[in-house]
Amino acid sequence: MAFELPPLGYDYASLEPHVDAMTMNIHHTKHHQAYINNLNGALDKFPELKDLGIVDINKAVGTDKLPAEVATVIRNNGGGHYNHTFFWKVMTNPSNTNGPSGAVKEAIETAFGSVDEMKTKFNAAAAGRFGSGWAWLGVKADGSLAISSTPNQDNPLMSSLPDTAAMTPILGLDVWEHAYYLKYQNRRPEYIAAWWNVVNWEQVTANFEAAKAGSVPL
Template sequence: MAHELPALPYDYAALEPHVDATTMTIHHTKHHQTYVNNLNGVLDKFPELKDLGIVDLNKAVGTDKLPKDAATIIRNNGGGHYNHSFFWKIMTNPSNTNGPSGEVKAAIESAFGSVDEMQTKFNAAAASRFGSGWAWLGVKADGTLAIESTPNQDNPLMAELSGTAAMTPILGLDVWEHAYYLKYQNRRPEYIAAWWKVVNWEQVADNYAAAKAGTVPV
C-alpha cells in the first residue's frame, strides 16, 4: 500500500497572518511530499512492510520489527509523514479557534494546573529544542497528559528509541526552521506564540477522546 500526501483541510492562506501561505505551500507540497516519496521508495524494497499503516511503522521504529537497512529511512521519513499528517489537522483558520473546552480542558487543568501553565511548559519545550524537532502534548498509558520534545522527525510513538515517555500525541508543533523561517526568521518564540492562534481545539478534543479510547490519531 503506497502512502500518499494528504490534502489539507483548508487552503494555503487559511492560517494567515500567523502562518503564511508561502510557507504552508512549500511545507506541504515540497517537504511533506518528499517524506512520502522517500518512505514509499524504501517500502518498495521491503514489500513485507507495505501492509503496515503509518502508525504501526512509527511504533516499530527502534525495534527489531524493522530491517536494519530500512530502519533509519523509515524513522526519518515515516516519522515525517506521520508528524505532518497529524500537524495539518490540528490547525485551522484563526476565526475558528476558541481555546480548549470540555474533557480536554479538564485534563489539561488536572495535569498542569491551568491552560496557561500548560502553554508555558509547551512553549518552553518547543523553544528549547536544539536544532530541528517537535513539541508534543500527549496522553500517557495511565491516562494523564504530559509534554515531550523530540528531535528531527521523531515522535512519542517511537518510545523505544526517542527516550520520551510513551504516549499518544494529541497536539504537536513543528519547530523545524522550514515551518517558520520565511516569516519569523530566527524568532522561534514569536512563531510559537502566534501558532496558538491557529490551533484547532476541536480536533485536539477529538484526538484526546481517541487516545483515551486506545486509538492513535492520524
C-alpha cells in the same frame, strides 16, 4: 499500497497572518511530499512492510521489526509523514479557534494547573528543542496529560527509542526552521506564540477522546 500526500482541510492562506501561505505551500507540497517519496522508496525494498499503516510503522521504529538496511530511512521519513499528517489537522483558520473546553480542558487543568501554564511549559519544550524537532502534548498510559519534545522527525509513538516519552499525541508543533523561517526568521519563540492562534481545539478534543479510548489519532 504506497502512501500519498493527504490534502489539507483548508487553503494555504487560511492560517494567515500567523502562518503564511507560502510557507504552508512549500511545507506541504515539497517537504511533506519528500518524506512520502523517501518512505515509499524504502518500503519498495521490503514489500512485506507495505501492509503496515503509518501508525504501526512509527511504533516499529527502534525495534527489530524494521530491517537494519532501511531502519533509519523509515524512522526519518515515516516519522515525517506521520508528524505532518497529524500537524495539518491540528491547525485551523484563526476565526475557528476558541481554546480548549470540556474534558480536554479539565485534563489540562488537572495536569498543569491551568491552560496558560500548559502553554508555558509547551512553549518551553518547543523553544528549547535544540536544532530541528517537535513539541507534543499527549496522553500517557495512565490517562494523564504530559508534554515532551522529540528531535528531527521522531515522535512519542517511537517509544522503543531511548529518551522518548511514550504517550499518544493529541497536539504537536513543528519547530523545524522550514515551518517558520520565511516569516519569523530566527525568532522561533514568536512563531510558537503566534501558532496558538491557529490551534484546532475541536481536533485536539477528538484526538484526546481517541487516545483515552486506546486509539492513535491521525
